[in-house]
Amino acid sequence: MTTGWKISEENFLKDNETISFLKLRASYGTLGNEVGNNLYRSLLSGEGTYVFDGALVDGTAQGGLPNPLAQWETAEKLDIGLDINLFDDKVTIVADYFEESRKDLSNC
Numbered sequence: 001m002t003t004g005w006k007i008s009e010e011n012f013l014k015d016n017e018t019i020s021f022l023k024l025r026a027s028y029g030t031l032g033n034e035v036g037n038n039l040y041r042s043l044l045s046g047e048g049t050y051v052f053d054g055a056l057v058d059g060t061a062q063g064g065l066p067n068p069l070a071q072w073e074t075a076e077k078l079d080i081g082l083d084i085n086l087f088d089d090k091v092t093i094v095a096d097y098f099e100e101s102r103k104d105l106s107n108c
Contacts, residue, residue: 002027021085028079032072073104 004025007013013022048061081096 001029018086019084020087020089021083023083025081025083026079027077029077031075031077071104073102075100075102 002025004023006021006023008016008019008022013019048059050057050059078099079096081094084093085091086093
């Protein structure tokens, strides 16, 4: 979710001589991240020999078994920012507060 408010476009700040632009913005979201390299699914990485049309044929077989304990880690991210231009855009300030927390980390 992302949202923003251009405060400088509000009537109470439109004719301000000092502040030419003022914006408050915020975003929040949750992301997933696969831990490890395909820990949750079995791959065709093994070798196998099969009988095909009466002859032995080399082929590919299921590799190692997937890890039943593997799970997605999740990250919650919050960003709150302020953009302000002063004195006919001669001074520009951009400030951000960013926070991230992770959970479901695995040692698989």
